[in-house]
Amino acid sequence: MFADVPRPAIVQSPIPFPRKRKAEMRRYAERHYGIDTYELIAPKVIVEHVTVTSTFSATFNTFAPDVADSELHELPGTCSHYVIDIDGTIHQLVPLSIMCRHTVGLNDTAIGIEHVGRSDGQVMSDRRQLLASLRLTRWLQAKFGIARKDVIGHAESLSSPYHHENVKSLRNQTHGDMSHTTMTRYRKRL
């Protein structure tokens, strides 16, 4: 399904993920997905995001502390496996073997990629950032056999066939970053 895809250069910028955070991730997975693990096993989806920040350090500083998020007030703190800076530097914050809270309804099966920026348009018009993003996404697709249709924007989360959520009040929760229109353009480039 995939030809050999080279691994892009990735800078390791790990956030702390000690036992306490893993235990909270396990409890989150129990509550939301009914599974007893913090591990991300055989991911089927890649979710693309926009940070709505201007710098990598602001994003890192949002994800590093293990504090309840301001929107859903849950633990562990939110995070993303990768963050791509505006100069195209790919940072890995969390190992792919661990779940991250980045997309309600999909955290048990999705790899999260954040793009530093204020809007979809900014990401799509930043050539270096976009090329790095496409390279990383293609490599992850090849590594895990993830289909192009399962490379989605956060704003498309509710229509993913993998979306499921046990907490009723969150079943329709999503965000507006990386819209369907943006992702139609993005997927054509993969």
Ligand SMILES: [Zn+2]
């Ligand atoms: Zn998002």
